[in-house]
Amino acid sequence: MILNMGPHHPSTHGVLRLILEIDGENIVRIMPDIGYLHTGIEKTCEAKFYQQVVPLTDRIDYLCPLTNNLCYVLAVEKLLGLEIPPKAQWMRVMLNELTRINSHLVWLGTHALDIGAMTVFLYCFREREDILRLFEMVSGQRMMTSYFRIGGLALEPPLGFFERVQDFAKRFPSKVDEYENLLTGNPIWGMRTKGVARITAEDAILLGASGPTLRGSGVDFDLRRDIPYSGYENFKFKVPVSQDGDVFARYMCRVQEMRESIAMVQQAVDGMPEGPIKAVAPKVILPDREMMKTQMEALIYHFKIITEGFAVPAGEVYQAVESPRGEMGYYVVSDGTAKPYRIHMRSACLANLQALPSMCEGRLLADVVAAIGSIDIVLGEIDR
Amino acid sequence: MVPISYYLVLSGILFACGVTGFLIKRNIISIFMSIELMLNGVNLSFVAFAAQWHALSGQIFVFFVMVVAAAEAAVGLAIIIAVYRTRETLNIDQVDLLKL
Amino acid sequence: MTHLIIFLFFGALCLAGAVNLLVQRHPINSALSLVVVMGSLAVEYLLLGAEFVAAVQVIVYAGAVMVLFVFVIMLLNAGEEVRTKGSRVAMLFGIPGMLVGSALVGWVLIERTGSQTVAAGALPGAPRTIGWLLFHNFLLPFEVTSILVLIAIMGAVVLASHPDTDSGKKKS
Amino acid sequence: MPLQPAITDLEQLKNHPAVAKLMAWNPAAVEGAKFDRDEMSIYLERSCIRDACVLLREDADCPFNYLADVTCVDWFPSEPRFEVVYHLLSISRKERVRLKVRLEGSSPALDSVTAVWPAANYFEREVFDLFGVRFSGHPYLRRLLMPEDWEGHPLRKDYPVEGYR
Amino acid sequence: MQERGRDDLTSVGGPVLSAVEGTRALLRNNALNITTFIIVSLIKTVLALFVLLTAVAYTVWLERKVVGHMQNRWGPTRVGPFGLLQPLADGVKFLFKEDLTPPHVYKPLYIAAPMIAVIFALTSIAVIPVGNSITLGSLHIPLQITDVNIGLLIILGVTSLGVYGVALAGWSSNSKYSLLGGLRASAQMISYEISLGLSLVGVLMLTGSFSLRDIVDTQGGTFWGFIPRWNIFYGGQFIAFFIYLISAYAETNRIPFDLPEAETELVAGYHTEYSAMKFAMFFMAEYANMITVAAVASLLFLGGWHGPVVGPPILRALLPVFWFVLRIFGFLFVYIWVRGTLPRFRYDQLMAFGWKFLLPLAIANLLVTALVVALRA
The missing domain is CATH 1.20.120.1200 (NADH-ubiquinone/plastoquinone oxidoreductase chain 6, subunit NuoJ)
Incomplete structure (x- = not known):
């Protein structure tokens, strides 16, 4: 029997369509069918100035917009050869880790909901709300923050922001304990996740899986630690790795990652350096409002950046960051003009999704739901 | 006050219906159901006789028949599933070979 | 009536x-x-x-x-x-x-x-x-019937289970 | 950090493990190389991409065992028009290398690397979908993002775009 | 003529069990005439149905409220104080919603299925006693629609028929999700009914009667001075109670056994294609079944309506009802609590759990109870 799971199905996390060939409840074959959320962002980017692309990157992965911002911004900064002041870097790391927690909370909630544990979902969204409030405080937006700019940050973080982050960082570990109380030791949760949708390390590498999907299979690789960017080398953190390669292993990886992330947020708050939040590059970075009103030069630069953008030296850059889902990569090609010649987004989910068929074939229908949850896909990122 | 023979007639007709179904039905499951119908007809006559002779043995017999029928249904339906898996049909006319 | x-x-x-x-x-x-x-x-x-x-x-x-x-x-x-x-x-x-x-x-x-x-x-x-x-x-017939039912259940499980896959998990 | 000029001289780049390996295997396969902004690009001859990938993946001391990305760039009026770009990653050495293959504009095609990395499956389908580059030997070369009956390949530079530009 | 009439009177009840038994009981007690009997029965039936349906509606409200508070939410608050009128609003919404019938369904069964489900769910209330009898003037009315001496068997029979509603809904919807849901439901219900039935046999052995009233009557009083003589304590039916609890969850398709309607796997399972009143019927059936199951658990294991009784006669008559309702409420609360806590089983795990764990446990419990009963006798 052919069963069409999706594109509107409660547990396909958006508009994923799976064509399942089933025999009773056993899966014979899985054919993912994607593209229902294709917005052509890569094409749109080619028509925008470099700085206009930042808001577009928010829309790709709506669960971790700041990670995408960061990746794009880093790529362009590399093309330009800009030096970013330490405070901006630390802020970026801190917000990125908050984003990671935010994304993992949504993942944990929906994953648990898929398996039937409803309460975890609402608990997770309770903490997510706190993080979104922090985002709103710092950037004025809850989800589509666009807070990172080429060369630094958009704004100084407001007064009292760090105290609130500090407060959240204090509270959060006990909340993670709460989620774990509901799930980790729960025998039904164990039955549903242990040994389910297993994938070996070799297969994971060959299939291009990354992030917790890769680390859940025992491959100890994390871009933040191994190919550090944006000052991650200044932070101390462990990279959680599980050996089993099943849904439970990926679950444990992510839950541990949340704990590590909040520790990094704490480190960032504790060691936040003082200084400017923007690089010194008047041709690229919009001047402050005050300067614009007082200095002729600043006004001219502002006018030029807004109307004709800034030229980026020709060349190409592939910048990858560790997004909550895995390796998020931006391949930016410049032809020397003010508009990117080509931007390609390497989506972690697209590669992870390729691993789904090999995870689930021969298993039961309910395992597909668990597996989709465990690879944590975001269709916006897959389809772009 | 219903004559006991009415019950017997009813049971007889049910049994006859069962036999007819067994003969004219071509779907294995329907044929199987006809057999159940026959058993039910017989059960009714057992209960009726039990009432007539004021002996509970008749009801006990019905109890046994039911248990056996349940067992039979389990095995029979399992066989039907097995047959369907290999032949992809439920039509009795196409399942008349012992070996494919 | x-x-x-x-x-x-x-x-x-x-x-x-x-x-x-x-x-x-x-x-x-x-x-x-x-x-x-x-x-x-x-x-x-x-x-x-x-x-x-x-x-x-x-x-x-x-x-x-x-x-x-x-x-x-x-x-x-x-x-x-x-x-x-x-x-x-x-x-x-x-x-x-x-x-x-x-x-x-x-x-x-x-x-x-x-x-x-x-x-x-x-x-x-x-x-x-x-x-x-x-x-x-009717003790003897009762016991005989119960054994029959047991055999029938086992038979049904064996018959209905897929020969190749693990199965046998559902009787029905 | 001011930008360093790109190094494009093959002789200077010989010490890079990937270049050395490829040169030792088949000097004709390497059309050129570029080291720009700390990133290594190697231009390969069209026909040997699959073998080059196998070679790099099986390398003993620096295995580029992870295919991070496959994509394409369309340099429209100029020829060769398409550049198919492979980003490889060595998980053990924590190093990246970029392989590039230049293709002519008329019926661009090259070998698929799905046999080397199953990961290439979706990436190549996407490139086929959006650029119209055909990968021979791909198990299921169908449109990935666009509808099955879509005409044209949207990411080509000559694809008609309407509206604000 | 009088003889004759009475004879016919007896036979009126034949098919409608209630009538036979009820008439007999009444004739034995008070020699009432038929009119009074019919009127009393009718009133009782209407009252029981009304109370049951209200209880169903408010169980939904209770569930939303309790689960809401467990999950840091408020639950319904807008309609009436504490959202108390929410069930009413929901009912009105269901009534006025467009009743869609998808074009590809097998219509007769598609329409019949929800009715079958709700009818069988509501029927079993007929034999459930809610308290002792009350005396109104010369009338001596037992608080039960009918006391049948095979009451428990009737409940088992009726609930076992409830699966038809689900299975037929799944099949007749002609949708793959519904079909899978229907298949899951029928397999699950057949499997767990066996454990459910076996868990009750221990109680039956202790009591020696199928009549629910008799079963409750044996559980009065205390032992060792303070522990109530409920079957769960005195009869040592602790394990049986938990087998019953688990099987009952499976029978009523509740989390963690809600596979037939697991919305993350099968969209909505067997009622994917249903809307408006037909959907509401499944909903009602589910909650009515929950209440029945809770009532049976209270009667069989938790001592029915026994509890401290004080005050004037009318209070003495009504307090047991209160204790009984309290037990049902407690049982329902556990239902809701579990829903807020546990994830869902997978289909094969559910089957394995039923056949490989619950059933042997029920049989073992049965053997031990049998041994105890035999030694006591």
Whole structure:
């Protein structure tokens, strides 16, 4: 029997369509069918100035917009050869880790909901709300923050922001304990996740899986630690790795990652350096409002950046960051003009999704739901 | 006050219906159901006789028949599933070979 | 009087169900007709005073055996049956057999009507008495039947499980 | 950090493990190389991409065992028009290398690397979908993002775009 | 003529069990005439149905409220104080919603299925006693629609028929999700009914009767001075109670056994294609079944309506009802609590759990109870 799971199905996390060939409840074959959320962002980017692309990157992965911002911004900064002041870097790391927690909370909630544990979902969204409030405080937006700019940050973080982050960082570990109380030791949760949708390390590498999907299979690789960017080398953190390669292993990886992330947020708050939040590059970075009103030069630069953008030296850059889902990569090609010649987004989910068929074939229908949850896909990122 | 023979007639007709179904039905499951119908007809006559002779043995017999029928249904339906898996049909006319 | 009316009503329902079973071509309709037959038979049992048998009829027959039938029909997604000519032997012996049977029934009907009657609840088939009988006078048959059921369950599991996959996990 | 000029001289780049390996295997396969902004690009000859990938993946001391990305760039009026770009990653050495294959504009095609990395499956389908580059030997070369009956390949530079530009 | 009439009177009840038994009981007690009997029965039936349906509606409200508070939410608050009128609003919404019938369904069964489900769910209330009898003037009315001496068997029979509604809904919807849901439901219900039935047999052995009233009557009083003589304590039916609890969850398709309607796997399972009143019927059936199951658990294991009784006669008559309702409420609360806590089983795990764990446990419990009963006798 052919069963069409999706594109509107409660547990396909958006508009994923799976064509399942089933025999009773056993899966014979899985054919993912994607593209229902294709917005052509890569094409749109080619028509925008470099700085206009930042808001577009928010829309790709709506669960971790700041990670995408960061990746794009880093790529362009590399093309330009800009030096970013330490405070901006630390802020970026801190917000990125908050984003990671935010994304993992949504993942944990929906994953648990898929398996039937409803309460975890609402608990997770309770903490997510706190993080979104922090985002709103710092950037004025809850989800589509666009807070990172080429060369630094958009704004100084407001007064009292760090105290609130500090407060959240204090509270959060006990909340993670709460989620774990509901799930980790729960025998039904164990039955549903242990040994389910297993994938070996070799297969994971060959299939291009990354992030917790890769680390859940025992491959100890994390871009933040191994190919550090944006000052991650200044932070101390462990990279959680599980050996089993099943849904439970990926679950444990992510839950541990949340704990590590909040520790990094704490480190960032504790060691936040003082200084400017923007690089010194008047041709690229919009001047402050005050300067614009007082200095002729600043006004001219502002006018030029807004109307004709800034030229980026020709060349190409592939910048990858560790997004909550895995390796998020931006391949930016410049032809020397003010508009990117080509931007390609390497989506972690697209590669992870390729691993789904090999995870689930021969298993039961309910395992597909668990597996989709465990690879944590975001269709916006897959389809772009 | 219903004559006991009415019950017997009813049971007889049910049994006859069962036999007819067994003969004219071509779907294995329907044929199987006809057999159940026959058993039910017989059960009714057992209960009726039990009432007539004021002996509970008749009801006990019905109890046994039911248990056996349940067992039979389990095995029979399992066989039907097995047959369907290999032949992809439920039509009795196409399942008349012992070996494919 | 009421007794007779009730008997006739449920008898008619029972017969309608039986005939419908024959007429319907889709197995699921036949199965539901059979459920109706069984339900009305349970009422007839009540009329005969066999409360326990009536309850067991509903639980075992309507509640378990027929659900199993419906389940299998759903599982195999059985469609309408194709009417073909029955076998010659069936026609040769079946039709005369039917006729003889009907004649016999008719004879009983004519000869024996009114010879004996039964009142509602005439013979209370109390569960306690039946249980006592089962475990004393009929102990051996009871045990034999239970072994039979056990074997049947094992047989069903073996038959229904896929030969290649692990399975055997669901009996039904 | 001011930008360093790109190094494009093959002789200077010989010490890079990937270049050395490829040069040792088949000097004709390497059309050129570029080291720009700390990133290594190697231009490969069209026909040997699959073998080069196998070679790099099986390398003993620096296995580029992870295919991060496959994509394409369309340099429209100029020829060769398409550049198919492979980003490889060495998980053990924590190093990246970029392989590039230049293709002509008329019926661009090259070998698929799905046999080397199953990961290439979706990436190549996407490139086929959006650029119209055909990958021979791909198990299921169908449109990935666009509808099955879509005409044209949207990411090509000559694809008609309407509206604000 | 009088004799004759009475005889006919007896036979009126034949099919409608209630009538036979009820008439007999009444005739034995008070020699009432038929009119009074019918009127009393009718009133009781209407009252029981009304109370049951209200209880169903408010169980939904209770569930939303309790689960809401467990999950840091408020639950319904807008309609009436504490959202108390929410069930009413929901009912009105269901009534006025467009009743869609998808074009590809098998219509007769599609329409019949929800009715079957709701009818069988509501029927079993007929034999459930809610308290002792009350005396109104010369009338001595037992608080039960009918006391049948095979009451428990009837409940088992009726609930076992409830699966038809689900299975037929799944099949007749002609949708793959519904079909899978229907298949899951029928397999699950058949499997767990066996454990459910076996868990009750221990109680039956202790009591020696199928009549629910008799079963409750044996559980009065205390032992060792303070522990109530409920079957769960005195009869040692602790394990049986938990087998019953688990099987009951499976029978009523509740989390963690809600596979037939697991919305993350099968969209909505067997009622995917249903809307408006037909959907509401399934909903009602589910909650009515929950209440029945809770009532049976209270009667069989938790001592029915026994509890401290004080005050004037009318209070003495009504307090047991209160204790009984309290037990049902407690049982329902556990239902809701579990829903807020546990994830869902997988289909094969559910089957394995039923057949490989619950059933052997039930049989073992049965053997031990049988041994105890035999030794006591």
